[in-house]
Amino acid sequence: MTTFGTAVWKGGLKDGKGAISTKSGALADVPYGFASRFEGQPGTNPEELIGGAHAGCFTMALSLILGEAGFTAEQMDTKAEISLVKQGDGFAITKSHLTLRAKIPGIDDAKFQELAGMAEKGCPVSKVLNCEISLDASLV
Numbered sequence: 001m002t003t004f005g006t007a008v009w010k011g012g013l014k015d016g017k018g019a020i021s022t023k024s025g026a027l028a029d030v031p032y033g034f035a036s037r038f039e040g041q042p043g044t045n046p047e048e049l050i051g052g053a054h055a056g057c058f059t060m061a062l063s064l065i066l067g068e069a070g071f072t073a074e075q076m077d078t079k080a081e082i083s084l085v086k087q088g089d090g091f092a093i094t095k096s097h098l099t100l101r102a103k104i105p106g107i108d109d110a111k112f113q114e115l116a117g118m119a120e121k122g123c124p125v126s127k128v129l130n131c132e133i134s135l136d137a138s139l140v
Helices: 034-038 046-068 107-122 124-128
Strands: 005-010 017-022 029-033 075-087 088-105 134-139
Touching: 029 034, 029 075, 046 075, 046 088, 046 107, 046 124, 107 124, 107 134
Parallel strands: 088 134
Antiparallel strands: 005 017, 017 029, 075 088
């Protein structure tokens, strides 16, 4: 499978404006720029999108692994916090911290932690990220 996202940018770094779109249309000309990335202004940014991708990928991977082990989640809520840190003359994504809260009938915590760890390591987005990945998983 191959898919894509696109970005359009006009102007300089601080005064420029851009828009991000995805093949599916889930994102269509969503604005982004310096202010939305570094100053908390409205719009998206690449790190937020990576966080959504990581959370979604990990949760789907865990669903697969749970099913193979005979479990089905009633609900899983995952958040991926992406850390963008200034390093030298530039910036780097240094960490993705996954926080999972799940309701899975019939599973004990030890098995849940084992399977969640497998999903974190097996998730394709985890594999592509060149940063520290941590996981805080709990049953509710």
